[in-house]
Amino acid sequence: ILNVEQSPQSLHVQEGDSTNFTCSFPSSNFYALHWYRWETAKSPEALFVMTLNGDEKKKGRISATLNTKEGYSYLYIKGSQPEDSATYLCASFNFNKFYFGSGTKLNVKP
């Protein structure tokens, strides 16, 4: 079992704040790193799939970076909005399956 860790577990920010959270994963046998956004009672929604060391991806105000040598990825949200409130899950894809972190629960207050 691969150990994927996310921090912090939860985060409370004010509307307009920028924020970031971390996903760490074993760097050996790395294949791909996924970020998902998961709102209560909905399906986890794919944000990014990253495979190459140094990858940076951006979708609107959300971006992510990947360091496969040291085994971490950062997710950044610029100018948080209340609609960004969700749990953000990362998953390392190794050996043909996903290993999930426990998620970072973000709450953005208006």
Next chain:
Amino acid sequence: EPEVTQTPSHQVTQMGQEVILRCVPISNHLYFYWYRQILGQKVEFLVSFYNNEISEKSEIFDDQFSVERPDGSNFTLKIRSTKLEDSAMYFCARTSTGGTEAFFGQGTRLTVV
């Protein structure tokens, strides 16, 4: 991309009863997965299904669990004799090839009483 649909959204069952959880993914995708999340814990891998066969299963996926793709469209997870500890949110997911973007269903919340 069309959604992955799971039914039922919530099922309450008595301990020892059989349950069948259903997932309708796109039929031309080859890789399917079942995951579960017990409240307060991480999302855990149960089983992967590739080319209509079980590819891999975790130690959670014991003899009480089975998966089928009976008609090339529906993808089912059966728990033969449920235990209290089977209470969890069960997700199915599909990918077109392993490691690419995965599409998840909205989950089935199973409560065993």
